Amino acid sequence: MGITISLKVNGRGFSREVNPGMQLVDFLREDLRLTGTHVGCDTAQCGACTVHVDGRAVKACNVLAVQAAGREVTTIEGIARNGELHPMQAAFKSCHGLQCGFCTPGMVMSAIDLVQHHDHSSDAQIREGLEGNLCRCTGYHNIVKAVRQGAQAMGAQR
Amino acid sequence: MNAPTEGFVGKSIERREDARFLTGRGQYTDDIRFPNQSYAAFVRSPYAHARIVSVKTDAAKQADGVLGVFTGEHFRQIGGLPCGWLITSLDGTPMKEPKHPVLADGKVLHVGDPVAFVVADTLAQAKAAAALVEVEYEELPAVVDPAKAAGSKSVVHDAAPDNVSFRWGIGDKDAVDAAFKSAAHVTRLEFRNNRLVPNAIEPRAVNAQCNVADDTFTLHVANQNPHVERLLMCAFVLGIPEHKLRVVAPDVGGGFGSKIYLYNEDCALVWASKQVGRPIKWTADRSESFLTDAHGRDHVTTAELALDKDGKFLAMRVSSVANLGAYLSTFASAVPTILFGTLLAGQYTTPKIRVDVTGVFTNTAPVDAYRGAGRPEATYVVERLVDTAAREMKIDPVELRRRNFIKEFPYASPVGLTYDTGDYETTLKRATELADVKGFASRRQQSEQKGLKRGLGYACYIEACGLGPSSIAGQLGARAGLFESGEVRVHPTGKVTVFTGSHSHGQGHETTFAQLVADKLGIPMDDIDIQHGDTAKINFGMGTYGSRSLAVGGTAIAKATDKIIAKGRKIAAHLMEAGEGDVVFEGGQFKVTGTDKAVPFGAVAIHRVRAAQLPARQARAGPERDRVLRPEQLHLPRGQLRVRGRGRCADRRGAHRPLHRGRRLRQRRQPDDRRGPGPRRARAGHRAGAAGARRLRPRLGPAALGQLHGLRDAARRRPARVHRRDGEGHPVEGESARRQGLRRGGRDRLPARGDQRDLRRDRHEERADARDAARRVAGDARRALNVSEDRQCRHSHTRRRRRWSMRPRLRRAARRSSWPAGSRCSRRCGSGSRHPNR
Numbered sequence: 001m002g003i004t005i006s007l008k009v010n011g012r013g014f015s016r017e018v019n020p021g022m023q024l025v026d027f028l029r030e031d032l033r034l035t036g037t038h039v040g041c042d043t044a045q046c047g048a049c050t051v052h053v054d055g056r057a058v059k060a061c062n063v064l065a066v067q068a069a070g071r072e073v074t075t076i077e078g079i080a081r082n083g084e085l086h087p088m089q090a091a092f093k094s095c096h097g098l099q100c101g102f103c104t105p106g107m108v109m110s111a112i113d114l115v116q117h118h119d120h121s122s123d124a125q126i127r128e129g130l131e132g133n134l135c136r137c138t139g140y141h142n143i144v145k146a147v148r149q150g151a152q153a154m155g156a157q158r
Numbered sequence: 159m160n161a162p163t164e165g166f167v168g169k170s171i172e173r174r175e176d177a178r179f180l181t182g183r184g185q186y187t188d189d190i191r192f193p194n195q196s197y198a199a200f201v202r203s204p205y206a207h208a209r210i211v212s213v214k215t216d217a218a219k220q221a222d223g224v225l226g227v228f229t230g231e232h233f234r235q236i237g238g239l240p241c242g243w244l245i246t247s248l249d250g251t252p253m254k255e256p257k258h259p260v261l262a263d264g265k266v267l268h269v270g271d272p273v274a275f276v277v278a279d280t281l282a283q284a285k286a287a288a289a290l291v292e293v294e295y296e297e298l299p300a301v302v303d304p305a306k307a308a309g310s311k312s313v314v315h316d317a318a319p320d321n322v323s324f325r326w327g328i329g330d331k332d333a334v335d336a337a338f339k340s341a342a343h344v345t346r347l348e349f350r351n352n353r354l355v356p357n358a359i360e361p362r363a364v365n366a367q368c369n370v371a372d373d374t375f376t377l378h379v380a381n382q383n384p385h386v387e388r389l390l391m392c393a394f395v396l397g398i399p400e401h402k403l404r405v406v407a408p409d410v411g412g413g414f415g416s417k418i419y420l421y422n423e424d425c426a427l428v429w430a431s432k433q434v435g436r437p438i439k440w441t442a443d444r445s446e447s448f449l450t451d452a453h454g455r456d457h458v459t460t461a462e463l464a465l466d467k468d469g470k471f472l473a474m475r476v477s478s479v480a481n482l483g484a485y486l487s488t489f490a491s492a493v494p495t496i497l498f499g500t501l502l503a504g505q506y507t508t509p510k511i512r513v514d515v516t517g518v519f520t521n522t523a524p525v526d527a528y529r530g531a532g533r534p535e536a537t538y539v540v541e542r543l544v545d546t547a548a549r550e551m552k553i554d555p556v557e558l559r560r561r562n563f564i565k566e567f568p569y570a571s572p573v574g575l576t577y578d579t580g581d582y583e584t585t586l587k588r589a590t591e592l593a594d595v596k597g598f599a600s601r602r603q604q605s606e607q608k609g610l611k612r613g614l615g616y617a618c619y620i621e622a623c624g625l626g627p628s629s630i631a632g633q634l635g636a637r638a639g640l641f642e643s644g645e646v647r648v649h650p651t652g653k654v655t656v657f658t659g660s661h662s663h664g665q666g667h668e669t670t671f672a673q674l675v676a677d678k679l680g681i682p683m684d685d686i687d688i689q690h691g692d693t694a695k696i697n698f699g700m701g702t703y704g705s706r707s708l709a710v711g712g713t714a715i716a717k718a719t720d721k722i723i724a725k726g727r728k729i730a731a732h733l734m735e736a737g738e739g740d741v742v743f744e745g746g747q748f749k750v751t752g753t754d755k756a757v758p759f760g761a762v763a764i765h766r767v768r769a770a771q772l773p774a775r776q777a778r779a780g781p782e783r784d785r786v787l788r789p790e791q792l793h794l795p796r797g798q799l800r801v802r803g804r805g806r807c808a809d810r811r812g813a814h815r816p817l818h819r820g821r822r823l824r825q826r827r828q829p830d831d832r833r834g835p836g837p838r839r840a841r842a843g844h845r846a847g848a849a850g851a852r853r854l855r856p857r858l859g860p861a862a863l864g865q866l867h868g869l870r871d872a873a874r875r876r877p878a879r880v881h882r883r884d885g886e887g888h889p890v891e892g893e894s895a896r897r898q899g900l901r902r903g904g905r906d907r908l909p910a911r912g913d914q915r916d917l918r919r920d921r922h923e924e925r926a927d928a929r930d931a932a933r934r935v936a937g938d939a940r941r942a943l944n945v946s947e948d949r950q951c952r953h954s955h956t957r958r959r960r961r962w963s964m965r966p967r968l969r970r971a972a973r974r975s976s977w978p979a980g981s982r983c984s985r986r987c988g989s990g991s992r993h994p995n996r
Contacts, residue, residue, distance in 0.1 A: 019282075020898015030187075030191075030839070033191075034182065035182070035185075035186075035188075036181065036184070037182070038185065038186070038188075038360070039361075039441075040359045040360065040361065040411075040413075041443075041444035042444045042445060042446070043444060044444040045444075046359060046444075048359065068754070075182065076180075076182035077179065077181065077182040077183075078273060080181055083592070084627075085177075085180065087180070089180040089181065092176070092180055093172055093173070093176045093177070093180060094172060096172075096173065098176060098179055098180070099412070099664035100179075100358075100359070100360070100410065100411045100412040100663055100664030101176070101178075101179025101180075101184050101409065101411070101664070102184075102186065102359045102360040102411030102412065103359050103411075104179050104180060105179075105180075105182050108180065119889070132567035134359060135359065136358055136359045136360075136412050136414070137412055137664045
């Protein structure tokens, strides 16, 4: 007894029948095989599954697939344009803002949302803005640095 | 010089792996889905300690999509998960190692202990069916506090009725006690180094499949050392022939130690994949990770420091109870002992140290290595003591440290390590400058005015890293070697693939190792690919932990690259019609010194394949590859046994040898019997006698635990036959070691040294020369032609006598820079010095 939903993911339209209890993250990972969005916890604390729904960051493990019906979802696979990394991705690369890479997709998606919709003028604000994303490798310093650099690059691009 | 020749090492280079991680193209275990994929869900104990009265699986079996339900009964005849490090108690008895079953059978010993698992078409179906498994428990009193575990009425394992696995200790107890009696001041502390959960951001994940057509298995697993995982699973648990199991550790989202170990779920899924005939995937949810990943630390410690009136340390006495959890995890026993006790000198000249460690079982998740493993625990003990003593004696903590710093090197600590060099005063001085200690008082005052507290503390850390060498680790109880493999394969077009036994789970090997090889070969990094984490691709590996990847694995690659260059010089010399001695390798080009003749690396590579252009004796057609499987493993880790980055440890006799010399001595005098089992020792058992052969050969079935002891015993066994020499230098052949009065351990455990060794070497050289002469006389043209100019015998030489017979010749060859014409591998492999199979 599935429900058919239609939505746009990374600019492409999909129409799929899903179980009403299916989380958005499972829909993305299992049905669409967009495995860049990761699952690191079962309590919505780690933020590895962060994606954009209608341009706002959400934790995809806390949203049902049916809630995304009719919306536009962007995942980590969809932010590079024409083979060019998104400025935030490029900043993470140049600032060594990642190690094992597992938290990185969520971190980048949250950082973009932070820069686009919140005040991020100080390191403290960046740290607060990324509170919902956990990283076990880096110690966050380089992530903050990357977000700062990525924000500048995004500003320049606009 | 062109761009690549400027060198890569030491440059800041953007990581190559980042591109895929940043675009969501990483392939972590849970990202992989095979056709016909099925899923597993585990039923876990909600009790810390309980008897399993019954497990009812009927309802679960009937549930939608269920392919199989498995319980402890299915694994009763299968081996337990082994522990890789034998610790011997002070009374000489081996540690107690109760069976660690794949699924709990009869009793559950900690919350999260797996009792059953369900395999179903979908994860949701598996989870739903797992909820239908009815387990009836009879709860038993649990012991969770390590301080109360020893002698508790609640017994975790019947095999360890006092809950004690081992009572270990090092240091001169009487001397320490005496020093305490004469001390002007004694600082005493009791504290607990709390347990923690490693919590890698990627939960543990397993995807196992069996190809029933040829009975081979493939296991994808989030793991730090796939070869060790395969070895342990095959030899000790499931009894699968090792060549029938491929273990792949793809992109792994951090480990911090917790993914070193062999886990129940890994074994359970591999076993069940054959039963259900489909790939099975299990990924821990975070709650399961908390319950079942091996935890870290958990020591209860009493520590005392004796000082004279000037604050000079006289002695230290440490007594720790280490919580091992409910079962011995893969390296659980080494962490609170070898990796803890030996670091208790810290940076200080404490002349007498005594440490006692009791390892206890409790009804808690197993405890094993986590970030630093044992060494942070030791530093915590030492630095807490020093800071407390400074406060009690009203001496400035910096000053107290200065008075006690090691200043003369090499320094042999009373707990077994030798520090070769260090400058602790300078680092502490720099730290006080960086922390602006002088300005602290005013900062504290400012904080207080705001109603805030501000503190200042010191810690001087020291660590032993790059774990190894195998010989020393073996003497300390390691059941596996601590070497690393590195293989460099040059393709005909000059591109290079590097295979390493290390594993990257965030460390960036794909960049660092490529940097290293590019630097040496003078070719662009883009021409180099790094492969790791797959037992089907990489010959063998010990994996990544203990800060050893670059130190040990990287050096193995560097050595292999050197060999490639050495071979390239021979070919280049031929191509340029120059003497090999005149060819140098610079900036990616082989050049003839003093001329403008040069051939690039890539040209040499292609000539290697167009073998027709090479003289017959150099033509080993095909792409060039070179491999260092045991890359001087006996010295690399020794050299890298770092104490603040530059240390090394003494050899067994306590002498502080120069690194190079120490290595060579060790190689020569260490007979294979002492090395313990290794992948290349196909005939290891022969050397340990018939009983050893039986024990060493991994077997199937329930005797797996017995084999574990067998391996240990074999590794400790002295040679059955030791060739001693009488006064005139003639070998006393055929007499058993025991009859010769040789003891196990100590210097006598190894055959001839010093003069005896020289005698033997001379004799071997004489024999080798005689053989060579005989062959020349016989005019064995085929063999003579096959002898390559590099004279590099690549035969594996697994038999000891023959292996040893090579050593003096190799050494002699090194002295003379060339071998006599016609010399060949002493194994008479029929191809001169170049063995056809390699």
